[in-house]
Amino acid sequence: MAAHTLNIYMLSLGRMHCHIYGRNVHKALNRATYATALSTNNSSPNKGFPDRGSRGPIIRRPRREEGEPRKDRMPVDQDWTAVYPTAAPFRPGSVPLPVRMGFPVKRGVPPEKKGNLELIKIPNFLHLTPTAIKKHCEAMKLFCTEWPSALDTNVKCDEHFPIKIECKDYVSAGTSIRNPSARIVNLRVSICPNYDYAMYLLTVLYHESWKTEAWESEKTVADMEEYSWEDSPSQKNALSTLVRMQIAGEVEGDAVRDKLLGRPEVQEYRESVIRLMNEGESESSILQYREAVKKLLKL
């Protein structure tokens, strides 16, 4: 009983929920019926077609009868690969299954497959039955060579081909046929037997990375990988605020600046700003920033 009322309540509120932020989705709640005083009855020779006036009736070729749909003539042991040899849209007359898809309107059932756009829109794998795949493999075998007999163990494979690429494919039900984690491709390298050569390569790379190119000096703030508080607007703001807070008596200069920077509140503030910038925002980092600012401003 409680569940029943909840249901009805939810349905009625569900419709109203659309009103909540001002978007009136279901406007058609009151359908007005119009009664015209004049009745319209221009009889035209073609029933259901618009009145063409003096141009005359539309001449259409008589439509021929539809044949029996293919599914009614399918034997049980037919060759399915002949029905769907390639990827093709869903044809309700060619698929002998009683499939239904769609939203059940007014406590009904999902609509049948005849004329069902939903079934046509989604990707189908009717062309990839096991029999079809076997046929593909048989056809491809003509172009393949034998697996090298010497590479019969995993160890030997690793020795000759140290770099491995792994691709992952996913099958899941969802709104999209793409799975973002399928994009990740792993490349594995194991240390090759020539250890010394590997070390030499790494040393060379290390020294190369220390060399500064001429264009590297043009690196701007936007290019920096990490946020550095020194010389940032945040540091300038904090220092100027502190200076203004202390105004009378203090002499401006580098000594004052360094003294201010050395204070624990300033360090704490610096930590919180760096955390905010590098890690991005979150409730905890904002609260940490808040505490630091409160201490800085002595509130």
Place this chain on the structure above:
Amino acid sequence: MWRACQSERHLGQYYTLPTSHLHTIFPHGLPARYQQQVKTFNEGCVMVRQPALELISYLKAADYSKPAVRYLLYGLKGSGKTMSLCHTIHYCSTQGWLVLHIPDAHLWVKNCKELLPSSYHTSRFDQPIEASNWLRNFRTTNERFLSKIKLRQRYTWTKRESTEKGSPLGELVDMGVSRVKSSSDVVGAVLKELRLQAAETEESEGFRLAVAIDGVNSLWGRTTIKKEDKSPVAPEELTLIHNLRKMIDNNWCGGAVIATLSQTGSLYSPSSAYLPKELLGEEGFDSMDPFIPVPVSNYSEKEFESCYLYYLDRHWLQHPHSENEGKKEIIFLSNRNPSVLERLCAFL
């Protein structure tokens, strides 16, 4: 005044805004739906909540000889930021502060019907309608200060018109309301005068200045206003925004800047954004830094109960199930978000 004595004991309880205050302090400040509620219930009741109390305690504790502290209210959509701001403004007003309330800064960067090139600065643009509206509301809110504050400088508007040094602020504001063409510059002048004069102490005719801006993130975002050659106008090219940014800097003393972030009216920002840095952007954050962020969240259990009882008391909830089962459904549907709760209850 008892309003100043609100403390944690009063958390979750409602207090009534006197009708006279509603007209003077909030001619343009309250959220639209709340104004409708005030009209329906014939009274304006505000719930005492934690963020507003926190802000008020900071304001009480702050030292006003130091530079102005910036406070930023942030939170999810509909959690009560504007109402907390209004509560704080009411407190400031009752304590005798001068309140500079910009009800929605987003309105100044979009849908501008008239854009004039500024007479004062060639590359900037004026918005006469918005400026004169704001001046009118400012005049209503701060009547008593208008004759007390005297101008420190002479302002020349045209060859024949100028406002002399030493004349009262009210004259300047009246001029801005009547001469709509130069109203944006008048706004700039008013802000400058207030900024300079707030630093004085109470004895020498000084006052405390509260700058309250709702939707402060619009100052550093993008605008939808276009120039005649269809190129977009940057916010700093608008006189009103330029002057407002100067108020947010903490190079003046004797007051506070209380701002709220608002995604609702903002342009070109994702609807799920609510944290300060997301909405302010790099430039905004650097300008506001260091500021004190004050989070505003959905109603707690106690606050929700209080709000629900208030609606029941006002006979707003008419549905027979409102007492028990309906309450659980409402909690579920609204997640105790104040604005969603208010909209849901409007149907019952």
